[in-house]
Amino acid sequence: MSKTDHLHADRLLPSADPALSVARELYEAVKDLPIISPHGHTLPQWFAENEPFSDPAALFLTPDHYVLRMLRSRAISYDALGVPRKDNGEVAEGREAWRLFAANFHLFAATPSKLWVDHSLQWCFGINESLNAENADAIYDTIDARLADDDMRPLALLDKANVEAIATTEFALDELPYHQIMADNGLIGRVRTTYRPDDVTDPDAPGFAANIERLGELTGQDVANWEGLIEAHRHRRAFFRTMGAVATDHGVPTANTVDLALGEKQTLLNHALSGQLDAAGAELFRAQMLTEMAGLSAEDGMVMQIHAGSRRNTDPLLMNERGPNLGADIPTQSNFVTGLQPLLARFGNAEGLRVILFTLDETTYARELAPMAGYWPSLMIGPPWWFHDSPQGIRRYLDGVVESAGFYNLAGFNDDTRALLSIPARHDVWRREVCRFLAEFVAEHRLSKQSAAEIAAHLSYQAAKDAYRL
Known part of the structure; x- marks a missing residue:
């Protein structure tokens, strides 16, 4: 492979004129x-302490669950990849893990991970x-030598990537020492x-009852009482806003919501605290908490993000050995129309509410998300997420939502990553795909070049600022 072919200047753009020339102009x-x-x-500790990364594997491999899960699928041990264990058992050191990663990099052909790493x-x-495998050590040494330089520290990398604003995500009980x-x-x-209260809104969260007790200690509220529990959230949200939070985030298995009477809510809480909820009860509790969080967002103006449709931590061995967020999460079907109806009936017309919806079920794009965002002023569609944050995923997304929702009900792009260097890479893929999509419309005389240029700039930059009220 020649260096010209490796990362071609026109990658992801249309293959021929007239669309290619238009896409080049838009992208430029x-x-x-x-x-x-x-x-x-990304870890707030990186930016607070601004220390150099320890080695290339710590930068590219161990924080990136997209990379880890592919290697795991080929029976490559996480020990051999240097992923830390809960028991502090021995795992491979950086160079050894990097060599294994390099020797198996062919596995990532045609995946977004290859694009991101190459970029x-x-x-x-x-x-x-x-x-x-042949260049693994040479590339490792090149990266390792550069990591000692000041321009490779986390804050300098934000500068290099021209990152104007970045949000981390912390749970409700986090005291935000790095912030x-x-x-x-x-x-x-x-x-x-960003305020992510799953640790105190999901009865299936580890140590849920103890988490609720800690929430009460942090806020001085009677969290055994439903109204006191909601007041505790109000206090924590206010604290997070002092550290810049403009949004909340809710990682839920479904988009189900309910709007129960106070007595029913109190009974749910009683059962949750005593460990008496079955699976249906836990789902009901999460559904009510989504509605409550929407009410608080209508009140305080924090943008509400709903990331629905993932069954998380499906490998109990991995969870027990190393913890969550290491690649064992699998998409599931979602129903947004039925699921969100109680929340929208209660708060969908509230002036202060903004909800950004993310899905792992692409069948909902045209059938549910686009028509919903095309009507409800409180709803926007988040970018293609996780398994669909990819060239083909972006194409399917734009094809599915634009005709019903338009461009201005889309929340732009957010990279949703744990790997710092993939941020500019992911945004570059998004911008190329947006330009590709718009160029085809121009070539077909469905959009003027001026309109396409305005939309490309909006989706590449301004849309996210507007959606998140930055």
Whole structure:
């Protein structure tokens, strides 16, 4: 493979004129726009302490569950990949893990992970060849030597990528010590937290009853009482806003909501705290909590993100050995029309409410999400997420939603990543695919070039700022 073929300047753009020339022009105008990253899972410790990354594997491999799950699917041990264990047992060191990653990099052909890694190697380290067993050590040494430089520290990488704003995501009980450090250093605003209360809204969360008790301690509220529980959330949300939070996030298995009477809600809470909820009861509790969170968002203006449709941590061995978020999550079907109806009936017309919907069930794009966002002023459609944050996934998404929802009911792009260097890579893929989509419309005389340029800039930058009220 030649270096020209490796990362072609026209990658992902249309293959021929007239659309190719239009896409090139559109892309040239948006490729260097600042990045708005309003939802993600990078570690706040990186930005608070601004220390160098320890080695190339810590930068590219161990934080990236997209990479890990593919290697796991080929029976490659997480021990051999250097993924830490709960018992602090021995795992491979960085170079050894990197060699294994490189030797198996061919597994990622045609996946977005290959695009992201190739882009990151070129963008950050000037490496213009794809990783393999033969060049593994040379590439490792090139990266490792550069990691000691000040321009490779986390805050400098944000500068290099032109990241204007980035949000991390923390649970309700997190006391945000790293954001406190960032506040002292004047970084809040560029870096923000996000309120994710799953630890105290999902009865299936580990240690749920103890979590609720801790929520009461942090807020001084009687959380054994339903109204006290909601008041405790109100207090925690206010605290998170002091650390820049403009949004909440809810990782739920379904989009189900309910609107129960106070007595029924109290009974649910009583059963949850005593460990008496069955699976149906736990789902009912989560459904009611989504409605409650919508009410609080209508009140305080925090943008509500609903990430529905994942069955998480499906491998109990992996969960017991190493914990969550390591690749064993699987998409499930979702029903947004029926599921969200109680929430929308109660709060859908509230002036202050904004809900951004994310799905792993692509069949809902045209059937549910686009018509819903095309009517309800409180709803917007989040970008293709997780398994569908990919060139083909973006194409299916735009094809599915634009005709019913238009471009301006879309929330732009957020990279939702744990791997810092993949942020500019992911945004670049989004911008190329947006330009490709719009160029085809121009070539077919369905959009003017001027309109396409305005929409490309909106979806690449302004849409996320508007959606998240930044």
